[in-house]
Amino acid sequence: MCRATSRTTDRRETCEGTDSADGYGGIVDQRSDQLTDGQRAVFDGREATVSVTRERRRLGLTIERDGRLVVRTPLGAGFDAVDRFVRENRRWIDAKLELWRRHRPLNSAPRLAEGELFRYLGREYRLALTEASAPPAPVRLVAGQFLLDARVAEDPVLARAHLRRWYREAGADWSRGRLQPWAGRMEVAEPRLVVRDVGKRWGTYRAAPEPGGSPGVMALHWGLFQLPPRLIDYVIAHELAHIRVSGHGPDYWRLLRRAIPECESLKAELDEMGRHVWLGDLGR
Ligand SMILES: [Zn+2]
Numbered sequence: 001m002c003r004a005t006s007r008t009t010d011r012r013e014t015c016e017g018t019d020s021a022d023g024y025g026g027i028v029d030q031r032s033d034q035l036t037d038g039q040r041a042v043f044d045g046r047e048a049t050v051s052v053t054r055e056r057r058r059l060g061l062t063i064e065r066d067g068r069l070v071v072r073t074p075l076g077a078g079f080d081a082v083d084r085f086v087r088e089n090r091r092w093i094d095a096k097l098e099l100w101r102r103h104r105p106l107n108s109a110p111r112l113a114e115g116e117l118f119r120y121l122g123r124e125y126r127l128a129l130t131e132a133s134a135p136p137a138p139v140r141l142v143a144g145q146f147l148l149d150a151r152v153a154e155d156p157v158l159a160r161a162h163l164r165r166w167y168r169e170a171g172a173d174w175s176r177g178r179l180q181p182w183a184g185r186m187e188v189a190e191p192r193l194v195v196r197d198v199g200k201r202w203g204t205y206r207a208a209p210e211p212g213g214s215p216g217v218m219a220l221h222w223g224l225f226q227l228p229p230r231l232i233d234y235v236i237a238h239e240l241a242h243i244r245v246s247g248h249g250p251d252y253w254r255l256l257r258r259a260i261p262e263c264e265s266l267k268a269e270l271d272e273m274g275r276h277v278w279l280g281d282l283g284r
Pocket of ligand 1 (some may be wrong): 247
């Protein structure tokens with residue numbers, strides 16, 4: 001498992017009310033202006049959604065992934081109590097919203113139209129729709145253009161599947177050449193490599209079931225191959241380091257720093273650039 005290479009979408013943009021936010025002692029007004037579940041209201045000048053939970057005893061705040069503020073209340077909470085609670089936690093909310101703004105994913109949603117930009121290994125390529133090629137290959141990278149079969153482009157589900165597959169195959173081919181030198185440099189056995197959708201992470205490493213048995217498996221996210229090679233190398237080295245050390249303690253970073261002295265700045269760059277990677281959403 002690999003949190004350090006996790007995409008920023010993996011970070012807790014959802015901020016459950018912490019002690020400071022949740023710890024509002026004065027429980028709740030039982031007033032006629034009781035709030036109802038799902039209600040939207042303005043508290044302390046901020047729009048928020050109310051979420052009422054019968055079992056809850058205290059008020060709480062959450063910043064959802066889309067930046068919405070949610071006020072969590074017990075049954076029977078009144079407007080004034082919540083308004084006061086939001087005001088008292090103004091700084092907490094502002095800090096969390098600022099974090100959210102800085103780390104929210106900005107993943108692109110290109111359209112399947114002539115001229116749209118797709119990236120591979122850090123370079124930009126314009127999409128061109130073509131007539132079927134022989135032999136048929138729905139997606140090709142030729143002479144600086146990303147070629148997509150025009151008939152395939154008419155079916156977004158099919159087109160997305162072909163595009164993803166292209167990234168998977170191109171990414172696997174590219175990485176195979178990198179794995180051996182990195183494994184040699186880091187003095188670890190070369191794992192088996194797969195490129196696929198790794199959920200919210202850029203890569204994972206799974207050790208062999210028994211020591212000395214078959215090699216472990218490294219999985220890299222297909223979306224990663226839109227990024228510049230130095231960032232893909234970083235993820236490969238990051239995962240290889242997990243062969244020796246699991247988790248991300250001081251030992252782990254010491255090991256990785258020996259292989260890539262600039263690993264911290266690469267990680268920061270990956271976090272930032274990774275927010276813009278295309279992950280399969282298509283625009284209209
Ligand atoms: Zn990791």
